[in-house]
Amino acid sequence: MMDELDWVSIKSGILEMARKRGAEVARVGDPALLEDAEPGLRPSDLLTDVKSMIVLGGAAPRAAEWQSPRVEVMETVGTADRMVALGSSVARHIEDTYGYYALNVPTATDQDDKAFLDFKAAAIAAGAGSPSLAGPVLDPTYGFLYLTVILTTLPLPVDGPLQEAACPAPQCVEMWDEKGTTPCMAVCPIDDGGCLGGEIQEGLVIKRRYDADRCRDRVYHYWTPGYQAALERALDEPDARKRKMILYGSFFTRTMWSITYSGVSQGQCFECIRACPVGTEQRVLI
Amino acid sequence: MYSCMPRRHGTAGADMSSPIERGELNGFHVVDPDLYDRYRAEVLALTNSYQVDINEFLPNDGTRKRGLSDAEIADRLGLDIRDVTEIRVVAEHDEYPIEEYEASARFKDAAAASYLEGGVKNLYKGDPPPTKR
Numbered sequence: 302m303m304d305e306l307d308w309v310s311i312k313s314g315i316l317e318m319a320r321k322r323g324a325e326v327a328r329v330g331d332p333a334l335l336e337d338a339e340p341g342l343r344p345s346d347l348l349t350d351v352k353s354m355i356v357l358g359g360a361a362p363r364a365a366e367w368q369s370p371r372v373e374v375m376e377t378v379g380t381a382d383r384m385v386a387l388g389s390s391v392a393r394h395i396e397d398t399y400g401y402y403a404l405n406v407p408t409a410t411d412q413d414d415k416a417f418l419d420f421k422a423a424a425i426a427a428g429a430g431s432p433s434l435a436g437p438v439l440d441p442t443y444g445f446l447y448l449t450v451i452l453t454t455l456p457l458p459v460d461g462p463l464q465e466a467a468c469p470a471p472q473c474v475e476m477w478d479e480k481g482t483t484p485c486m487a488v489c490p491i492d493d494g495g496c497l498g499g500e501i502q503e504g505l506v507i508k509r510r511y512d513a514d515r516c517r518d519r520v521y522h523y524w525t526p527g528y529q530a531a532l533e534r535a536l537d538e539p540d541a542r543k544r545k546m547i548l549y550g551s552f553f554t555r556t557m558w559s560i561t562y563s564g565v566s567q568g569q570c571f572e573c574i575r576a577c578p579v580g581t582e583q584r585v586l587i
Numbered sequence: 588m589y590s591c592m593p594r595r596h597g598t599a600g601a602d603m604s605s606p607i608e609r610g611e612l613n614g615f616h617v618v619d620p621d622l623y624d625r626y627r628a629e630v631l632a633l634t635n636s637y638q639v640d641i642n643e644f645l646p647n648d649g650t651r652k653r654g655l656s657d658a659e660i661a662d663r664l665g666l667d668i669r670d671v672t673e674i675r676v677v678a679e680h681d682e683y684p685i686e687e688y689e690a691s692a693r694f695k696d697a698a699a700a701s702y703l704e705g706g707v708k709n710l711y712k713g714d715p716p717p718t719k720r
Contacts, residue, residue: 339656372699413657414676488698494690511638514682519691530685552688570691572698 311399312457315391319357322387325443326358328460330427332452338419344452347417348404353457355391356420356427358438358446360384364584367575375575376522379568381408381447388449401455408449420448428460433468434499434506435485435573436516441467444580445571469501472578477501484576497573519570528556618673626664627681630674633660636682 316327332344332351344351360383366374388405395403406418421438424430429448430438437445441463473483477500482490489495491510496519498510518526535547547553559569635641635654657675661668 339653340658341656368703370699370703372695375699376695413672414679488701489694494694508640509638513636513638514679515687517679518683518687519695522688522691522695526680527688529680530688534685570695572695572702575699575702 308457311455315355315395315457318394319355319387319391322390323383324357324359324387325361325446326356326429326440328356328424328427328429329457330354330356330423330429330461331459332426334426335419335422338422341411341413342415342417342419344418344423347406348402348452348454350402350454351452353453353455353459354423354427355451355453355457356424356429357384357387357391357449357451358424358429358440358443359387360447361443361445361580362571364586367571367584375571376569379520379571381449384408384447384449388451392451392453395451395453395455399455401453403451403453403455406450406452418450418452420450423450424448425462428463431463431466431468432506433485433577433579434473434483434509435468435489435497435577436511437574439467439577439579441465442580443583444577445574467579468577469504469506470578474501474504484578485573488572488576516570520568522569523552523555523559524569525556525560527552528560531556616669616673618670618677622666622670623674623677626666626670626674627678629664630660630671631678631682633663634675634679636675636679 312329316324316329319327330353332354335342335344335354340346344354360381362375362378366378369375385405385408392403392405395401406420408420409417411417421432424438425432430440430446433439438448440446444467469477469483473485476483476487480487483499483501486495486497486499489497491498491512496512496516498508499506500508518530521527531547531553535544535553538544538547631637633655638654641652641654655663657668657671660666660675661671664671666674
């Protein structure tokens with residue numbers, strides 16, 4: 302009976318459902334391609350007998366948000382919540398309709414402060430984007446997107462990785478040839494207080510350097526890392542009145558708002574992607 | 588059952604295979620500050636904290652490398668995996684002081700302003716955006 306099922310049509314139906322509900326990108330990848338990840342971060346560690354990875358991308362900041370003169374606006378629009386909800390919906394649909402296991406991979410952190418799965422690797426394996434020098438997976442049309450991954454025992458035909466990478470974009474190669482840098486590296490140079498470094502050789506990125514800890518402090522500026530740093534300073538402060546100034550002050554207060562409304566501010570630095578040419582056509586409005 | 592756990596991930600010779608011991612990984616474990624100070628740099632150097640050439644651009648023929656897992660670091664340094672996890676998590680958040688957050692705010696202000704002055708195209712042809720000091 303199972304052999305008679307039209308897997309192509311089933312896959313098409315699932316991905317079309319995801320697109321109608323807000324996914325800009327919907328692809329299927331082979332989970333075996335992630336088996337060389339570190340133990341604990343492989344699809345088979347999360348779902349035994351996993352056969353397919355459905356990767357959905359969407360919910361990027363709106364064009365107006367990118368254009369806002371207030372960087373604080375961008376600090377509040379970074380959230381994967383919509384994609385997580387969509388992923389749960391797709392997983393439920395698969396289990397209810399076809400009777401196969403489907404797991405929406407948690408986007409929270411695991412007990413060791415790591416992700417449950419390498420979402421970037423999953424997206425690359427499925428062709429839901431390609432790697433970038435800046436870090437995020439970039440879809441050639443839409444650029445940066447938030448991702449969700451559904452692991453399932455449903456044996457869907459895979460899409461596979463993209464044949465052509467979005468990064469480096471032609472404009473970036475041109476800038477590299479002229480100035481020895483790219484938009485993302487120009488904005489955030491690792492050798493000048495930033496997070497990114499690398500070179501372009503024959504159209505490929507090589508010698509990429511990335512300061513993950515500095516990037517984390519910027520992306521989670523007024524979230525858990527910022528909260529911890531401010532709390533440490535408060536606890537170290539011997540003067541009770543000054544402690545109070547820290548705890549009731551604007552920085553600590555803002556971290557508390559971000560933490561408690563955690564669905565609102567998950568990503569608080571987008572400057573490398575703001576400057577990135579991939580997907581900018583989507584952001585040019587009236 | 589615990590396929591994500593390698594056979595040797597504690598101190599040399601230890602073998603965590605029972606459900607109770609597996610649960611200890613989720614418990615409240617505080618690393619000794621002296622141990623943290625002693626191994627902080629070594630542990631971070633083996634993780635994805637500062638990445639050099641471990642990206643997906645490189646061919647998957649052995650050229651591409653990844654940071655080590657906590658279990659692998661524990662094996663290499665002869666430490667308890669729980670200590671490695673705590674050293675790594677603390678160090679990742681301890682790498683930059685609170686002053687970095689002000690630098691971050693200045694950076695984002697300057698980057699956004701530069702972008703708005705000329706849009707993306709400006710960065711292709713103009714000078715890199717200034718950063719306030």
